[in-house]
Amino acid sequence: MKRQLSRRSFIAGATATSGLLLTGCTDPILPPTYGSLLGLGEALTFASHRLLLRNQPLAREFDRGSISKGFPAINTTFPEDELYRRLLRGQFADWRLPVGGKVARPMSLSLQDLKRFPARTQITQHNCEQGWSAIAEWTGVQLRRVLQHVQAAPDARYVVFRCVDGWWDSIDMFDALHPQTLLTYGMNGQELPVQHGAPIRLRVERQLGYKSLKYVSSIEVVDRLDHIEDGSGAMVVSYGYSWYAGI
Amino acid sequence: MASNKMNATPSGEQRHALTVRITHWLNAISFCTLVFSGYIILSAHPRLYWGDTGHFGAPSLFDLPLALNLDDSGWGRSLHFLAAWALVINGIVYLLWSVFTGHLRRRLLPTAEQLQPRHLADDILRHLRFEHAPDAAARYNVLQKIAYLLVIYLLFPLVLLTGLTMSPAVTAAHPWLFDLFGGRQSARTIHFFTACTLILFLVVHLGQVILIGFRSEVLAMITGKSTPRSTP
Numbered sequence: 509m510k511r512q513l514s515r516r517s518f519i520a521g522a523t524a525t526s527g528l529l530l531t532g533c534t535d536p537i538l539p540p541t542y543g544s545l546l547g548l549g550e551a552l553t554f555a556s557h558r559l560l561l562r563n564q565p566l567a568r569e570f571d572r573g574s575i576s577k578g579f580p581a582i583n584t585t586f587p588e589d590e591l592y593r594r595l596l597r598g599q600f601a602d603w604r605l606p607v608g609g610k611v612a613r614p615m616s617l618s619l620q621d622l623k624r625f626p627a628r629t630q631i632t633q634h635n636c637e638q639g640w641s642a643i644a645e646w647t648g649v650q651l652r653r654v655l656q657h658v659q660a661a662p663d664a665r666y667v668v669f670r671c672v673d674g675w676w677d678s679i680d681m682f683d684a685l686h687p688q689t690l691l692t693y694g695m696n697g698q699e700l701p702v703q704h705g706a707p708i709r710l711r712v713e714r715q716l717g718y719k720s721l722k723y724v725s726s727i728e729v730v731d732r733l734d735h736i737e738d739g740s741g742a743m744v745v746s747y748g749y750s751w752y753a754g755i
Numbered sequence: 756m757a758s759n760k761m762n763a764t765p766s767g768e769q770r771h772a773l774t775v776r777i778t779h780w781l782n783a784i785s786f787c788t789l790v791f792s793g794y795i796i797l798s799a800h801p802r803l804y805w806g807d808t809g810h811f812g813a814p815s816l817f818d819l820p821l822a823l824n825l826d827d828s829g830w831g832r833s834l835h836f837l838a839a840w841a842l843v844i845n846g847i848v849y850l851l852w853s854v855f856t857g858h859l860r861r862r863l864l865p866t867a868e869q870l871q872p873r874h875l876a877d878d879i880l881r882h883l884r885f886e887h888a889p890d891a892a893a894r895y896n897v898l899q900k901i902a903y904l905l906v907i908y909l910l911f912p913l914v915l916l917t918g919l920t921m922s923p924a925v926t927a928a929h930p931w932l933f934d935l936f937g938g939r940q941s942a943r944t945i946h947f948f949t950a951c952t953l954i955l956f957l958v959v960h961l962g963q964v965i966l967i968g969f970r971s972e973v974l975a976m977i978t979g980k981s982t983p984r985s986t987p
Contacts, residue, residue, distance in 0.1 A: 546833040546837055548840075549833060549834075549838075549839070552836075561924060566927065578812040580812065633807060635923050638800040639800030640800050640811065641807070641939050643807065714923050714927045744829070748829030
């Protein structure tokens with residue numbers, strides 16, 4: 509009984525403290541998953557980057573002459589999913605992207621719907637966690653336009669992406685609303701190739717390449733991540749990678 | 756001989772301030788962790804390039820003879836940044852302390868006399884003959900001071916800045932880092948060679964410690980005091 513009481517008061521105290529820390533902040537000051545000692549560095553990095561990027565600067569954009577020849581394609585390069593293969597054969601005419609969760613107008617968008625939004629084209633550097641980097645031109649719709657279109661709830665904090673090949677990940681609104689965060693359908697002036705994530709690849713330019721998911725199949729707006737999949741915020745966390753990859 | 760000269764320092768005399776000792780060992784732990792985790796990260800792509808980009812299928816500057824390991828860079832990177840934060844915070848404490856207490860001026864900056872060509876030449880010759888200066892324990896010799904200053908004011912800032920140039924978030928806020936180092940892959944290459952130079956310093960540093968007396972030197976860096984030498 510005594511122990512229960514003290515545990516309860518401890519939890520109450522801890523909740524009050526974290527509430528205090530978050531008061532008045534729209535964006536989180538700590539990453540959602542930083543459980544272990546190893547995550548302490550990530551938490552410090554995340555907090556300092558949020559301060560450093562508070563004016564939302566753009567990642568450097570390059571000229572067309574800088575575009576890399578032979579941009580590597582790694583991990584999934586041709587999804588095995590039957591439905592995906594069928595949609596690919598139909599040039600994704602029947603493909604739909606469900607956008608739901610904490611939004612006023614949940615909807616399923618076709619590739620044509622996404623192309624009807626004003627497009628943004630950017631030539632940026634992709635930085636693979638392995639250590640290599642390559643430059644490509646990406647064309648797509650800003651994620652924030654899609655979030656505005658479906659009227660994402662003002663108190664929503666994260667956007668969760670699920671992919672055809674089973675990958676899933678999430679970013680917070682700070683990155684989701686950034687002007688360079690795109691749902692891309694074009695690469696180097698062509699349709700996005702299959703090995704690079706057709707029909708839609710996410711671009712999160714201020715984080716490592718693994719946050720720029722290929723083969724995006726659904727978007728969910730949420731206010732917390734602990735009830736999504738295993739609660740870690742990203743599939744790659746179970747392989748030892750950080751949820752926040754601004755490094 | 757050399758060891759007799761060492762005994763010129765009475766045992767029990769204060770050699771290293773408490774702040775120096777604490778920051779020295781925290782730095783040692785952080786640096787070794789950074790070297791280990793840096794090796795793990797590098798093993799995921801042991802090729803070095805020059806310029807903005809570099810990838811398989813593009814020409815490399817060097818292909819390092821490391822076994823490819825794609826499975827450990829996740830926790831390796833987390834460990835690298837945990838150690839980097841420890842090194843940076845510890846380094847800032849040390850730098851502020853050394854400037855404001857005068858440690859930098861009194862102990863690290865060479866004196867005018869030490870910078871005389873004659874003194875420099877003598878010190879180089881002494882090093883080549885593996886001999887110690889008569890006042891070896893009382894103050895750092897001039898080559899030692901130059902080495903420490905280069906490590907503290909050139910190599911550590913360089914390894915930190917080139918490390919930050921690999922961050923897509925930091926370079927969004929500070930794109931001049933790309934221009935300073937000639938691109939992200941150039942920064943990665945400079946980061947590697949700066950780390951190698953720091954490792955080289957560590958090897959020479961440990962060699963000197965062993966040469967002078969491993970036990971007495973390590974004890975001095977723990978207790979802060981000179982100890983009687985085990986061999987007279």
